[in-house]
Amino acid sequence: MLMKLARLSLWNRRGTVLMTWLSLTISIALLLGIDHLRTEAKNSFTSTVSGTDLIVGARSGQLNLLLYSVFRIGNATANISWDSYQRLTKHPQVSWSIPVSLGDSHRGYRVMGTSTAYFEHYRYANAQPLTLAQGQQFNGVFETVLGAEVAAKLGYQLGEQIVLSHGVGAVSFSQHKDKPFTVVGILAPTGTPVDQTVHVSLEAIEAIHLDWQQGAPMPGRQLSAGQALAQDLTPKSITAAMVGLKSRMATFTVQRQINEFKAEPLTAILPGVALAELWQMLSMVENLLLLISLLVLLAALVGMVTTLLASMKERQREMAILRATGAHPWYLFVLIQLEVLLITLLSMLTAALLLSGSLLLLQDSLAANYGLFIGLNIIKLTTLYWAAGILLLAMLLAVIPAVSAYRKALADGLTVRL
Known part of the structure; x- marks a missing residue:
């Protein structure tokens, strides 16, 4: 009632x-x-990068390493030598690794040198893989795969050529105009920093810097793209590496071994822990x-x-x-x-x-x-x-x-x- x-x-x-x-x-x-x-x-x-057990870089704080390796914010304090990276990949507990080389840009977007392992093993969100909306992965040295935002905002299509710039500024007067890159692939949107990244091979990073020294072209030595391809393009160093382990149980053991690496000072961080710490600050x-x-x-x-x-x-x-x-x-x-x-x-x-x-x-x-x-x-x-x-x-x-x-x-x- x-x-x-x-x-x-x-x-x-x-x-x-x-x-x-x-x-x-x-x-x-x-x-x-x-x-x-x-x-x-x-x-x-906290799942911007998923499935990666460790991120390895030169000795620094874990937030700094996370910001420049995952979010492309800031710069590394130092690089990792290629020999140290090779030793890391041969560790019995390492299942796969993704090398990351930073330092260049294109019209304000960061350029990342990496290998095809990036497209195979990189995961985001709930272990979602990277997919190509158009084209294919890079195979040649002077080929590039663009993030979705880069292609959309700059209006690039497959087959177009782009020029990379030295440094990470939105405007740069130090450009690698003699070695243009051809767009061979465009990634599907991920909503992560991948969308804002220009992806090239590690060999490409070496090739465009063969005739550069200390951030400027070397006087009297200018190599064309063809001449660069004839050189040894094995990287001398990389910025960081993402590592997947065979067993999660070995994560802390491998992390300690990397942090105590005697050949050079390295830092290994757990991306999930670092992301949680960063979120806590926000x-x-x-x-x-x-x-x-x-x-x-x-x-x-x-x-x-x-x-x-x-x-x-x-x-x-x-x-x-x-x-x-x-x-x-x-x-x-x-x-x-x-x-x-x-x-x-x-x-x-x-x-x-x-x-x-x-x-x-x-x-x-x-x-x-x-x-x-x-x-x-x-x-x-x-x-x-x-x-x-x-x-x-x-x-x-x-x-x-x-x-x-x-x-x-x-x-x-x-x-x-x-």
Whole structure:
């Protein structure tokens, strides 16, 4: 009986209730959406590189090594000699390795020298492999495979030629114009730094620097592309290496052995640990977004209570009639609480449907453009905690209009005012 009365009362005031419901739905969807995106973004961020057990570079801090090897941010303090890298690849526990050579750029995008092992073993997100949207992997020395963003933003197509620049500035006056590269492949979007990278072979990095010394062309020695191909293009050093092990159980043992390598000072880091540490430094931003969402939700709930309080004056006669027919003051108190409960539950249900529908529509776009691999399942333990907290807060705020209805005297609603 009480539930039916609450439903009929809300329907009788459906215009006001509709606006309250919409406001609360958007607020709850915003809160749950930010919490879900926060969790999924963290998982997506920490899996920017997936399946790689160790990243090896010259002796430095783990965040610096992570930033320049994975995110192409900053520069290495030193390089790894090719002999040391070869010894690393022959370690009995090493299953595969990807060499990384940085230092050049193309119109603001970083150039990465590597081997075909990069296309075979590099994984991102949930162990997803790199795929080519067009073309093929590089085979020749002066061939390049572009990341999706590089090709899209600069308008490159297969078969076009590009010129690399020395250094990593957006504008460079030191260019390798005598050794242009042909675009032979374009990678599918990944939403990771791969999209912003120009990929060439290690031999290509050596070839374009044969007639350079200390960042400038050597006077009186200029080699053409053909002459460069006739030279020994074995790399002398690389910037870093990504390593996959045969057994995860050996990770810490191999890491310690690399860190204690006597031939030259090296650092081996666990990418997952380093990514988690980097995300921790960014936690202030996610907490700020969550706080803003909470304030929006609180404002919506206060608005709902304010609307109920404003309607109490119009409902004085309704309350008085209920009292006159034998309703206890507690009956009115529970009636108001029940109305708030119905509005809040309906808002939570529609907010969940709105959020799920939005994620379904935007999932592919978020993955391709921002590297956010967002799952569609928004129901998890933290969601239940948020739902319980929202209901509790709504019930607490509803006490204010409920007490107002409880305390109204019977005569207040039956007195005829002229």
